[in-house]
Amino acid sequence: MNNINAIILAAGKGTRMNSTKPKVLQTLSDKTLLEHVLIQAQQLCSKVYVVYGFGGEQVQQTINDASINWVEQVEQLGTGHAVAQAMPQIDDDSISLILYGDVPLIEQSTLKKLIAHAQESGVALLSIILENPTGYGRILRKNDQIQAIIEQKDANNDQISISEVNTGIMAVNSGLLRTYLGALNTDNAQSEFYLTDIIAMAVKDGRTVASVIAENEFEVAGVNDKVQLAELERIFQKNQANQLMQQGLTLKDPTRFDCRGSLNFGQDCEIDVNVLIEGNVSLGNNTIIASNCIIKNAKIGNNVVIFPNSVIEDATIGEGASIGPFARIRPAANIGENAKIGNFVEVKKSTIGKGSKVSHLSYVGDTTMGEGVNIGAGVITCNYDGINKYQTIIEDGAFIGSDSQLIAPVKIGKNAVIGAGSTITKDAPDSQLSLSRAKQATLKNWKKPTKK
Numbered sequence: 001m002n003n004i005n006a007i008i009l010a011a012g013k014g015t016r017m018n019s020t021k022p023k024v025l026q027t028l029s030d031k032t033l034l035e036h037v038l039i040q041a042q043q044l045c046s047k048v049y050v051v052y053g054f055g056g057e058q059v060q061q062t063i064n065d066a067s068i069n070w071v072e073q074v075e076q077l078g079t080g081h082a083v084a085q086a087m088p089q090i091d092d093d094s095i096s097l098i099l100y101g102d103v104p105l106i107e108q109s110t111l112k113k114l115i116a117h118a119q120e121s122g123v124a125l126l127s128i129i130l131e132n133p134t135g136y137g138r139i140l141r142k143n144d145q146i147q148a149i150i151e152q153k154d155a156n157n158d159q160i161s162i163s164e165v166n167t168g169i170m171a172v173n174s175g176l177l178r179t180y181l182g183a184l185n186t187d188n189a190q191s192e193f194y195l196t197d198i199i200a201m202a203v204k205d206g207r208t209v210a211s212v213i214a215e216n217e218f219e220v221a222g223v224n225d226k227v228q229l230a231e232l233e234r235i236f237q238k239n240q241a242n243q244l245m246q247q248g249l250t251l252k253d254p255t256r257f258d259c260r261g262s263l264n265f266g267q268d269c270e271i272d273v274n275v276l277i278e279g280n281v282s283l284g285n286n287t288i289i290a291s292n293c294i295i296k297n298a299k300i301g302n303n304v305v306i307f308p309n310s311v312i313e314d315a316t317i318g319e320g321a322s323i324g325p326f327a328r329i330r331p332a333a334n335i336g337e338n339a340k341i342g343n344f345v346e347v348k349k350s351t352i353g354k355g356s357k358v359s360h361l362s363y364v365g366d367t368t369m370g371e372g373v374n375i376g377a378g379v380i381t382c383n384y385d386g387i388n389k390y391q392t393i394i395e396d397g398a399f400i401g402s403d404s405q406l407i408a409p410v411k412i413g414k415n416a417v418i419g420a421g422s423t424i425t426k427d428a429p430d431s432q433l434s435l436s437r438a439k440q441a442t443l444k445n446w447k448k449p450t451k452k
Contacts, residue, residue: 003094004044005047005097005174008050014026024101029260043108049086050063051072087174094174096172097115098168098172103223123202125212127165127212127214128220134152137152145209170195244259252270260278261277262281264283266285270288271288276293286303287303287304293306293309294312296313297314299316310324318339320337326344332350340359350367351369362376364380366381366383367392368392370395373397373400379404395411395412396414398412399418401422404423412428413428
């Protein structure tokens with residue numbers, strides 16, 4: 001929308017968080033509270049102003065967005081005072097949308113309605129009906145028209161019984177807002193400049209205050225402590241899970257699924273319980289992720305099965321591959337088509353070729369592995385000498401016997417066989433058996449120790 005300014009109030013310390021971070025930097029899913037608000041504001045508004053106070057330098061460094069206009073509130077003198085700090089930079093012929101850095105789940109559709117009403121009437125207020133309105137400013141109406149907002153500390157008994165409350169979110173013609181802010185005083189229980197007092201001023205001015213009543217309580221819920229933060233996290237995840245299921249994703253139990261990033265998927269994908277998605281993850285068609293897996297920044301192809309308790313990070317999994325259980329696929333791993341990475345296998349910065357198998361109890365690091373390779377149990381690529389990393393190359397069709405160590409840099413040739421229990425320090429030629437073993441001996445005079 002053109003000529004819409006977002007003014008986001010983010011100056012609070014958040015003492016009840018018991019944290020060294022300002023309240024707006026507490027995280028919900030994969031973003032700070034302030035980032036959630038910024039996403040909505042930047043999609044709707046031509047300019048965004050963030051009014052900061054406590055920990056302002058930390059807030060700016062964390063958000064690190066050059067498009068934001070940062071405004072400092074040196075003294076904390078109330079919401080009206082906070083908004084006034086941004087007004088010198090704002091044109092009268094615009095709409096100012098007042099938002100809060102600790103109210104992260106406000107929806108764009110609600111804000112669009114609010115802005116549209118403000119463009120028609122000059123002043124639009126977002127309210128909500130609560131079963132328990134304790135602590136909120138009450139909306140005073142006459143003949144169904146908003147007359148004023150009364151803060152709870154200033155309300156009488158009749159006013160306290162009102163269930164429609166102020167959310168603090170409003171959209172106002174900027175010229176009117178500037179005028180009303182200049183007329184505010186501190187004649188109230190908290191001796192602060194209340195932004196809410198501009199509503200009574202607008203009514204006295206003969207204006208109709210447009211009303212938008214929020215449909216969802218979570219949209220206008222603020223975060224003051226870690227309990228409320230956790231409650232909104234669950235709401236956010238539930239809403240996200242519902243959207244994903246409506247798009248065709250099968251979730252065995254949506255209450256035990258967390259997506260802290262973005263998830264794209266094909267048809268007939270299935271995710272079991274206690275799976276955590278982080279960063280950017282994409283799934284092909286017919287892919288199954290079993291329980292207790294963590295998937296971060298991964299591209300996973302069609303017909304893949306991720307067995308339980310596996311961790312995949314910054315990796316690519318090819319079509320038809322199987323991973324786990326209890327596998328760890330580390331950054332820069334590329335698992336090829338129909339490859340198998342079995343239980344208790346770790347793969348790091350390696351390419352595993354089509355149809356190759358690393359079935360159990362192995363470490364593969366800094367390795368280029370061809371197609372049809374079979375890696376026995378307990379095999380490790382020794383890629384690190386304590387200072388530098390080295391490459392292992394295993395060509396197509398090679399067979400590496402159990403409990404072998406490949407000391408990089410080393411090359412295992414095409415269709416080569418490495419005998420079990422070998423330590424390979426030199427290149428192994430194509431189609432031949434290579435092994436290194438000491439001669440087996442039995443000590444005749446040896447006796448089994450006895451327990452002391």
